[in-house]
Amino acid sequence: MHSVVLTKGxxxxxxxxxxxxxxxxxxxxxxxxxxxxxxxxxxxxxxxxKVRKGGTVSLMSMGPPGYMEVLQEGMxxxxxxDLYLLSxxxxxxxxxxxxxxxxxxxxxxxxxxxxxVFAGFKTxxxxxxxxGPQTEWCLDMPLVTHVISLDIDDDEGVLRAKRLVExxxxxxxxxxxxxxxxxxxxxxxxxTYRKAEHRLKHKDLREQTRERAxxxxxxLDDDSDLDVAEYDRFTMxxxxxxxxxxxFIGLDGSPTIVAGVDPIPKAPSEREATMxxxxxxxxxxxxxxxxxxxxxGD
Amino acid sequence: MTDDYEHYEAVVVGAGPGGAxxxxxxxxxxxxxxxxxxxxxxxxxxxxGGLLYAxxxxxxxxxxxxxxxxxxxxxxxxxxxYIHNIAGRNVKTFDxxxxxxxxxxxxxxxxxxxxxxxxxxxxxxxxxxxxxGLLTEVRVNGLLREGAEIVGVTLDELDPIKADVxxxxxxxxxxLARDAGLMDWEEPDEWFQGVKAVAQMPEGAxxxxxxxxxxxxxxxxxSGDLFENVRGGGFLYTNDQSLSIGTVFxxxxxxxxxxxxxxxxDNLLTHPLLADWIGDEYTELEYSAKLVPxxxxxxxxxxxxxxxxxVGDAAGQMQAQGPIIKGxxxxxxxxxxxxxxxxxxxxxxxxxxAGERYVTKLENEGVMDKLRPTRYRTLGRLGEVGPxxxxxxxxxxxxxxxxxxxxxxxxxxxxxxxxxxxxxxxDTRMGYVTVPTVVAEQLGSPVxxxxxxxxxxxxxxxxxxxxxxxxxxxxxxxxxxxFAASGTxxxxxxxxxKDFGGGCYRDEYVGSNGTEEHVVSLDTQPCxxxxxxxxxxxxxxxxxxxxxxxxxxxx
Ligand SMILES: Cc1cc2nc3c(=O)[nH]c(=O)nc-3n(C[C@H](O)[C@H](O)[C@H](O)COP(=O)(O)OP(=O)(O)OC[C@H]3O[C@@H](n4cnc5c(N)ncnc54)[C@H](O)[C@@H]3O)c2cc1C
Ligand code: SF4
Numbered sequence: 001m002h003s004v005v006l007t008k009g010x011x012x013x014x015x016x017x018x019x020x021x022x023x024x025x026x027x028x029x030x031x032x033x034x035x036x037x038x039x040x041x042x043x044x045x046x047x048x049x050k051v052r053k054g055g056t057v058s059l060m061s062m063g064p065p066g067y068m069e070v071l072q073e074g075m076x077x078x079x080x081x082d083l084y085l086l087s088x089x090x091x092x093x094x095x096x097x098x099x100x101x102x103x104x105x106x107x108x109x110x111x112x113x114x115x116x117v118f119a120g121f122k123t124x125x126x127x128x129x130x131x132g133p134q135t136e137w138c139l140d141m142p143l144v145t146h147v148i149s150l151d152i153d154d155d156e157g158v159l160r161a162k163r164l165v166e167x168x169x170x171x172x173x174x175x176x177x178x179x180x181x182x183x184x185x186x187x188x189x190x191x192t193y194r195k196a197e198h199r200l201k202h203k204d205l206r207e208q209t210r211e212r213a214x215x216x217x218x219x220l221d222d223d224s225d226l227d228v229a230e231y232d233r234f235t236m237x238x239x240x241x242x243x244x245x246x247x248f249i250g251l252d253g254s255p256t257i258v259a260g261v262d263p264i265p266k267a268p269s270e271r272e273a274t275m276x277x278x279x280x281x282x283x284x285x286x287x288x289x290x291x292x293x294x295x296x297g298d
Numbered sequence: 299m300t301d302d303y304e305h306y307e308a309v310v311v312g313a314g315p316g317g318a319x320x321x322x323x324x325x326x327x328x329x330x331x332x333x334x335x336x337x338x339x340x341x342x343x344x345x346x347g348g349l350l351y352a353x354x355x356x357x358x359x360x361x362x363x364x365x366x367x368x369x370x371x372x373x374x375x376x377x378x379x380y381i382h383n384i385a386g387r388n389v390k391t392f393d394x395x396x397x398x399x400x401x402x403x404x405x406x407x408x409x410x411x412x413x414x415x416x417x418x419x420x421x422x423x424x425x426x427x428x429x430x431g432l433l434t435e436v437r438v439n440g441l442l443r444e445g446a447e448i449v450g451v452t453l454d455e456l457d458p459i460k461a462d463v464x465x466x467x468x469x470x471x472x473x474l475a476r477d478a479g480l481m482d483w484e485e486p487d488e489w490f491q492g493v494k495a496v497a498q499m500p501e502g503a504x505x506x507x508x509x510x511x512x513x514x515x516x517x518x519x520x521s522g523d524l525f526e527n528v529r530g531g532g533f534l535y536t537n538d539q540s541l542s543i544g545t546v547f548x549x550x551x552x553x554x555x556x557x558x559x560x561x562x563x564d565n566l567l568t569h570p571l572l573a574d575w576i577g578d579e580y581t582e583l584e585y586s587a588k589l590v591p592x593x594x595x596x597x598x599x600x601x602x603x604x605x606x607x608x609v610g611d612a613a614g615q616m617q618a619q620g621p622i623i624k625g626x627x628x629x630x631x632x633x634x635x636x637x638x639x640x641x642x643x644x645x646x647x648x649x650x651x652a653g654e655r656y657v658t659k660l661e662n663e664g665v666m667d668k669l670r671p672t673r674y675r676t677l678g679r680l681g682e683v684g685p686x687x688x689x690x691x692x693x694x695x696x697x698x699x700x701x702x703x704x705x706x707x708x709x710x711x712x713x714x715x716x717x718x719x720x721x722x723x724x725d726t727r728m729g730y731v732t733v734p735t736v737v738a739e740q741l742g743s744p745v746x747x748x749x750x751x752x753x754x755x756x757x758x759x760x761x762x763x764x765x766x767x768x769x770x771x772x773x774x775x776x777x778x779x780x781f782a783a784s785g786t787x788x789x790x791x792x793x794x795x796k797d798f799g800g801g802c803y804r805d806e807y808v809g810s811n812g813t814e815e816h817v818v819s820l821d822t823q824p825c826x827x828x829x830x831x832x833x834x835x836x837x838x839x840x841x842x843x844x845x846x847x848x849x850x851x852x853x
Contacts, residue, residue, distance in 0.1 A: 193456075194455070194456050194457045195304055195456065195457060196304055196306070196332055196334075196431075196433060196436075196456055196459060197304060199433050199436070199456070200426070200430070200431040200433065203422075203431065203433070204426075
């Protein structure tokens with residue numbers, strides 16, 4: 001069972017990590033790049049498949065070389081086996097369509113064609129939720145979105161999934177799809193390991209991939225003279241390797257026109273405030289009088 | 299459906315010393331072994347005073363089973379051992395050298411998080427090679443039966459698992475022992491309650507203040523009138539960089555006297571005798587508590603049922619040899635013997651004989667006689683019968699008794715060092731309070747100085763602990779909330795206290811229809827899972843789900 005998980009680096013929006021300039025614009029340079037949080041759910045779904053059914057999990061991303069750290073994070077925290085980065089200048093500034101084209105080509109180039117492709121639901125920066133389905137369209141696979149639990153029946157060659165209908169947690173349906181298939185994991189996705197055997201395997205994988213991630217980290221270290229191209233679990237492809245026409249990828253291949261970006265204005269404060277001295281009995285009585293109509297439900 | 303269940307040759311429940319010893323022995327014999335531990339990490343649920351003995355007479359010691367144990371997992375080798383008899387400021391110290399060294403190969407101080415998590419890593423490696431392994435954050439919640447026969451375990455986090463042998467090494471308040479009908483949690487006089495504080499020590503302070511080398515340690519025990527007539531005593535053991543200071547009391551005494559365990563611990567911490575050792579700055583790293591079985595009363599003579607073999611605290615195998623507490627070492631021995639019994643039984647083609655073989659081994663190796671000494675059964679118990687006990691107590695405290703103790707002088711020390719005498723001491727106030735107090739008054743001299751130690755309040759102690767609370771899923775339920783049935787827990791629970799709102803148990807008066815009822819309420823959030831209220835209150839008591847609840851860093 002071979003799973004490919006698509007991931008993307010995004011600015012680390014967590015408190016204390018992200019920084020904005022005076023106008024409220026994101027300062028990319030000062031904000032660290034991390035794996036898109038929702039992609040973890042995709043990786044977890046792939047990992048669950050690997051633990052239960054064996055096989056490997058490849059993590060693939062399109063982006064600048066800095067994304068190698070993102071891939072390393074995926075290896076360390078969610079136990080990916082092989083890492084692929086699709087990267088060169090021509091691919092830069094791609095919209096979701098051009099990204100999908102590139103990523104789909106990357107997937108098709110893999111020696112071991114995947115049985116499952118996983119994507120997370122929406123990225124933390126773009127929030128479009130388009131890349132996954134568009135990639136799927138290029139690959140022409142059945143698409144199952146909003147997946148919250150997943151089971152693979154390899155005898156029958158199908159997946160069975162529970163999914164949120166229209167992304168609504170109240171409505172859950174069970175679907176079946178032939179493999180290979182494209183799965184978008186919902187943030188509600190919960191891997192389940194109810195067999196000791198699976199948990200033991202999970203523990204083995206944690207050990208193994210931690211070691212691998214540390215090894216890969218040595219290649220990424222600025223001071224190291226190791227060449228990352230030599231690391232056997234990492235592959236970088238540029239547009240020539242993928243045999244892609246620069247006119248159809250990157251900025252040139254992006255049909256999306258962003259009509260404008262409106263900053264969301266801060267809500268102006270319209271309420272008036274009166275300061276009250278809590279030790280002043282008269283004032284406290286006035287507060288009670290003021291509040292009385294609300295308390296009465298008027 | 300049943301056929302779908304996973305099967306392992308051996309399932310070991312609990313990764314304390316008993317479980318670790320059993321698992322290592324099984325794995326060494328090529329038995330496919332799965333170890334299940336409920337804590338986030340082995341040791342994260344466990345508390346001991348911390349003096350681990352390796353007995354010469356024992357067929358297995360922990361370093362036999364885990365070479366490297368003493369270098370990696372224990373703290374200091376304890377070579378000196380004293381008991382202090384205390385009456386107010388008066389202290390009479392006896393050297394317990396002979397008792398300490400009797401049958402002792404070595405004795406090390408340990409902290410359980412460090413010790414058990416090291417053991418667990420070793421165990422995982424060994425058992426993984428057999429096709430099993432060790433899992434944390436999984437709680438066994440019962441026994442799997444086919445008809446009436448025990449064939450495996452059921453869990454909160456996993457599907458049921460079948461096994462040819464189940465080693466119940468799940469410690470005191472063993473849910474497996476209870477489920478199998480081998481133990482109940484009814485009688486407070488069958489248990490001790492242990493409460494402990496770990497105090498940080500500045501570098502070099504232990505060597506200087508206790509006059510020991512870097513890898514050497516000391517044990518001090520305390521008894522007398524500083525515990526307000528509650529039967530039990532205190533201890534202080536030196537770790538690498540900290541002190542373990544605690545108390546162990548008979549639970550019935552705590553219950554009957556409505557004693558507050560944390561206050562009794564504070565009495566010890568603030569006694570002037572400890573002032574120089576603790577120093578001017580008292581930094582408490584952790585407050586912890588747990589029940590301790592009294593083997594004299596509860597060590598099960600036949601601790602098995604079908605495929606389930608109980609070892610360690612789960613089987614009540616915790617020996618109080620006078621003031622010296624030996625639980626971990628017996629858990630290790632029993633764990634290894636239970637494993638050996640299964641291996642023998644399997645090699646003879648009849649795994650169902652493992653239980654019987656285990657009992658025979660416990661008898662033949664002399665373990666049972668240490669746990670339930672024959673002499674205690676006759677002499678000691680007699681001394682506990684009400685009128686006899688109070689008469690003996692009165693004699694000791696009378697002019698006659700006092701004269702006798704004065705006349706004994708330092709020869710009294712040799713009596714304290716007799717393993718024979720210590721094994722038959724009756725569990726009465728006499729042994730714990732009266733004799734030490736009279737000894738201190740007649741033979742002791744006052745300690746100088748004042749203690750500046752200010753122990754933290756209970757809410758700070760709770761606040762400093764790490765919890766992963768299982769919201770909306772309390773692991774203990776009050777069956778009877780009347781004060782008469784469950785009120786003892788308000789004081790006896792080590793994280794509750796009278797007039798303290800932040801603990802587990804609270805009492806209140808509620809009025810209905812003109813009558814006022816005295817009731818208790820329970821909030822399990824600050825619970826340290828000590829087991830006390832399983833015995834002293836009317837509850838449905840279970841451990842929290844895997845990984846939930848308190849997480850000790852020291853233990
Ligand atoms: C304050 C105090 C002082 C003590 N002093 C000493 C001393 O100085 N020397 C000494 O030798 N002994 C001492 N003891 C006793 C000693 O700690 C115990 O006898 C010993 O820990 C017993 O070992 P065990 O392996 O049987 O159980 P434990 O060490 O209690 O291990 C049981 C394990 O099972 C796990 N578990 C429990 N239930 C489940 C479940 N349902 N599913 C999965 N896992 C489960 C627990 O998390 C735990 O890891 C002291 C005890 C206390 C409380
Ligand atoms: S609630 Fe019960 S088990 Fe929990 S700490 Fe209190 S007495 Fe111990």
